[in-house]
Amino acid sequence: MAAQPTKNTLKFYPWHHFVLLPLALILAGYGVRRYVAVAGDDTEIAKLWFTVAALAVVGLGVLLMLRQHYALTLQDRLLRLEVRQRYFEVTGQSLRPLESQLELGQILALRFAGDAELADLTQAAIREKLSSKDIQARIQDFQFDHMRV
Numbered sequence: 001m002a003a004q005p006t007k008n009t010l011k012f013y014p015w016h017h018f019v020l021l022p023l024a025l026i027l028a029g030y031g032v033r034r035y036v037a038v039a040g041d042d043t044e045i046a047k048l049w050f051t052v053a054a055l056a057v058v059g060l061g062v063l064l065m066l067r068q069h070y071a072l073t074l075q076d077r078l079l080r081l082e083v084r085q086r087y088f089e090v091t092g093q094s095l096r097p098l099e100s101q102l103e104l105g106q107i108l109a110l111r112f113a114g115d116a117e118l119a120d121l122t123q124a125a126i127r128e129k130l131s132s133k134d135i136q137a138r139i140q141d142f143q144f145d146h147m148r149v
Contacts, residue, residue: 021063028056076104083111091119098126105132114141 012018031053038046080099087095099107106125109132113121117140125135136142 016063016066021060024056024060024063028053028060031056076108079111080104080107083107086111086115087118087122090115095122098122101126103132106130106135108132109135111145112136112143113139114143117141 031049035046035049035053038049040046084095084099087093102110102122102125110118110122110125113135121135121138124130124138128134130138
């Protein structure tokens, strides 16, 4: 029997962590450095380095914002599990058979419903194909999520 790992291993996305992010850092640094050297000149080369530096800084910002995307994806998974658990606690039945009939947005909207209305609202969302906004509009006991990022 193989030994079980005892430490949590880091998860890297190679294109993001080892290719795009380092290249964007290098390009942003180099572009800014070159632009600073010609700043104030009204030449084509100054405009070119300003454009390179600006695009590199914007690209770097986009790459850094991907971290938010990763966090929101994880939150969506956790919220799906939360709704599954609450549905089971309220009804004694699993939500899994019904999930294929619900979109992620509908499931995320159902998390705002109070326990008393969760089961009926879930059935209504499936039966009437309610949008997430329609689901939220029907909620009587709104449970706001203060922890969502």
